[in-house]
Amino acid sequence: MERPIPEEAPVIRTTREFSIKKRQATYSTPLRPLTLAAFPPWGDSAGAGCVEPAQCKYTGFEYCIRDNIHIFKQYICPMKLRVSTYLTLVLLVLLACSSKQSLRYKITTTSSTKNPTVADTIFLSIKPTVENQSYSFYFEDEALQEPYIIPSKTGGQTVKAIVETADGTKELTKNLRIFAPNKPKVCGYELIKSYPHDINAYTQGLEFVNDTLFESTGQYGNSSLRKVNYNTGEVIQKLPIDKAYFAEGITYSDGKIVQLTYKKKVGFVYNPDDLTLEKSFSYTKSPEGWGLCSDGTFLYKTDGSQKLWKLDPNTFEELSSVDIVTHNTFLTKVNELEYVNGKIYANTYQFNKDVVVIFDATTGIVSGVVDFSGLKKQVTQHNQLDVFNGIAYHPERKTFFVTGKYWDKLFEVKIIEK
Numbered sequence: 001m002e003r004p005i006p007e008e009a010p011v012i013r014t015t016r017e018f019s020i021k022k023r024q025a026t027y028s029t030p031l032r033p034l035t036l037a038a039f040p041p042w043g044d045s046a047g048a049g050c051v052e053p054a055q056c057k058y059t060g061f062e063y064c065i066r067d068n069i070h071i072f073k074q075y076i077c078p079m080k081l082r083v084s085t086y087l088t089l090v091l092l093v094l095l096a097c098s099s100k101q102s103l104r105y106k107i108t109t110t111s112s113t114k115n116p117t118v119a120d121t122i123f124l125s126i127k128p129t130v131e132n133q134s135y136s137f138y139f140e141d142e143a144l145q146e147p148y149i150i151p152s153k154t155g156g157q158t159v160k161a162i163v164e165t166a167d168g169t170k171e172l173t174k175n176l177r178i179f180a181p182n183k184p185k186v187c188g189y190e191l192i193k194s195y196p197h198d199i200n201a202y203t204q205g206l207e208f209v210n211d212t213l214f215e216s217t218g219q220y221g222n223s224s225l226r227k228v229n230y231n232t233g234e235v236i237q238k239l240p241i242d243k244a245y246f247a248e249g250i251t252y253s254d255g256k257i258v259q260l261t262y263k264k265k266v267g268f269v270y271n272p273d274d275l276t277l278e279k280s281f282s283y284t285k286s287p288e289g290w291g292l293c294s295d296g297t298f299l300y301k302t303d304g305s306q307k308l309w310k311l312d313p314n315t316f317e318e319l320s321s322v323d324i325v326t327h328n329t330f331l332t333k334v335n336e337l338e339y340v341n342g343k344i345y346a347n348t349y350q351f352n353k354d355v356v357v358i359f360d361a362t363t364g365i366v367s368g369v370v371d372f373s374g375l376k377k378q379v380t381q382h383n384q385l386d387v388f389n390g391i392a393y394h395p396e397r398k399t400f401f402v403t404g405k406y407w408d409k410l411f412e413v414k415i416i417e418k
Contacts, residue, residue, distance in 0.1 A: 107137075107161050107174040115179040115328050116151070122176065123148045126163060135163040151178045154365055155323030156306075156330075180365045183327045184357070185417060187370040192399055192412040196233030199380065199408040201226075205250035205259070205292065205336055206392035206401060209272055212236075213392065213401070216250040216259055223247035225259060225275055230401065230410060239275040241268075249292035249336055253299055253313055260289030260301065267316060281316040285309070291337035291346055300337060300344060300361055306330040308344070308364050322364035324357075331357060331366065338391045338400070343367070345400070347389045354388035356402075356415075370415050372402065379407045 111122045124147045126135050137144040138160040151157060161172040205216035213230040217223060223241035228234070241247050246262035256278070257270040267289065269279045283289065286303035293300050298319075299311035307321040324331040333349040334357070344361050354376055358368035372388060379385070386405035393400055394412075403410045 105163050105165075105170055105172055107159060107172050109159075109174065109176065116176070117179050117181045117327070118151055118154060119181070121148050121150055124159060124161070126161060126172075130165065133163065133165050135161050137161050151176070154178045154180055154325045154363060177330065178325075179329075180325050180327045182367075184366045185368045187358075187368050187415050188418050189370060189372060189413040190416055191375075192414060194378065195230055195410040195412070197403050197408055197410040198228075198233060198235060199382075199406055202386070202405045203336075203390040203403055203407070204248045204405075206338075206390040206403070207250050207252050207257070208392050208394050208401075209252050209257075211394075211396070214250060214252070214257055214272070215390075216247045218247050218262070218405075220244075220246050225250070225257065225270060227275065233410070237275055239270075239277075248289045249301070251292045251294045251299060251337075253294040258292060258294075258299065258316075260292050262289055265289070283309075283311075283316065283318055285318040285321075291335050293337035293339040293344060295339045295342075295361060300339065302334045302337065302346070304333060306332050308334075308359075308361070322362070324359055324364045324366065326366045331359075336389055336391050338393050340393045345370075345391055345393070347391060349387060354404075356391060368417075372413075375402070375411055376404065376407075378411075379404070379409045382406070 106127055108125050108127050109122050110125075111120055113120060116122055124137050124144075126133070137147055137149075139149045140157075149159065155178060157176045157178060159174050159176060161174075163170045163172060201215065202218045202222065203215060204218040205214075207214045213228040215226045215228050217226065221243040223243075223246055225239045225241065225247065227236040227238075229236055241261075245264055245266070248260040248262050250257055250259045252258075252272070255272070257272045257275075259268045259270065261267065265283050265286075265288075267281050267283065268277055269281070270277055283301070286301065286307065286309050287305075288303045290302040290304050292302075294313070297313065299313055299316065301309045301311060301318075302324075303309065306323045306325070308324055309318045309321045311317065312319055324334055331348060331350055335347045335349065338345045339361065342361065343358050345356050345358055348355065348357050354372040354374075356370040356372060357366050358370065359366040376385075376388060384406045388402070388404045390403045390405075391400055392402075397412070399412050399414055401410055401412050
């Protein structure tokens with residue numbers, strides 16, 4: 001015969017007595033009857049009047065250790081399992097609802113090559129695919145009739161998608177990296193002659209104006225603009241730059257010497273005859289000033305990133321930019337620049353090697369890399385000796401002059417294909 005289930009918890013009694021030592025006296029305390037109704041949350045706070053209160057680590061309820069331990073074990077501790085199960089179910093429901101509400105779409109791309117280039121086909125799709133979904137793609141602000149693109153230029157580009165779903169309209173974007181179609185050629189050099197060079201010059205820019213070499217040196221407190229006799233290494237004239245500025249690359253444009261600074265986003269324009277400062281200008285789109293050159297019409301500057309900026313020759317406003325790219329990478333840390341016959345020759349620190357890269361001023365595509373290893377070993381080795389930097393083209397001699405930071409030699413070279 002089944003035992004009936006009581007409507008309320010039974011009264012638990014015990015005849016065991018225990019002694020409590022209090023104020024150096026022993027009292028014989030009979031156990032009082034307790035029901036489950038006396039326990040929270042059904043009644044008053046538990047443990048009231050109890051001389052040995054404790055707390056359940058699962059529920060936080062207080063209980064009297066000796067009087068109520070049986071009730072605690074029999075009725076309250078099983079709540080651990082019930083509470084845990086309930087919380088788990090609630091959490092699962094919330095996660096299910098959250099995943100439905102936070103469904104995120106993205107543009108995915110596939111192509112036949114790891115590093116897509118111009119004329120490669122790049123297919124586009126939206127993930128995940130759901131019912132009642134429609135979308136359209138845009139590239140260079142034009143709607144695509146088919147879900148693929150064939151880029152016509154290299155560098156970083158953006159594709160956009162408008163997705164229509166039951167939850168509303170979403171706009172997505174994805175950045176694409178388009179690389180050069182061919183590997184750059186590897187070139188070497190022929191050493192023509194070496195000349196003395198100021199070992200204390202932290203060379204940031206070199207530029208020939210007729211047969212006079214202009215040099216920009218860096219470091220806060222030691223930056224300068226100089227006129228140099230390259231045959232002897234003699235500094236003909238030196239203009240110290242305010243210690244607030246770290247001087248960078250220079251070029252010759254419209255009868256003036258133009259100089260960049262590193263962090264201040266400020267450039268200076270000088271009279272080349274006496275190095276008189278004529279005016280300053282600001283560049284607002286690029287974060288820093290690194291290398292500078294001129295094609296006779298526009299100026300080009302780098303900022304330490306992969307970008308080559310095209311500047312207005314009068315206002316020095318940054319008009320546009322392209323990314324400097326090879327067949328498998330975007331070039332950064334491109335420093336001193338020299339423009340020769342449609343190409344830019346530039347030092348770069350990206351590879352931690354003594355190299356000059358050759359790239360197109362319009363597209364940014366790298367066509368050659370010149371290995372200048374061996375020159376650094378020919379200069380005086382000292383504690384401050386720094387990287388290969390500084391390149392200038394002598395139009396009459398049709399040779400390049402290169403050096404480095406704190407190098408005591410200037411080298412005249414011809415660049416040859418290997």
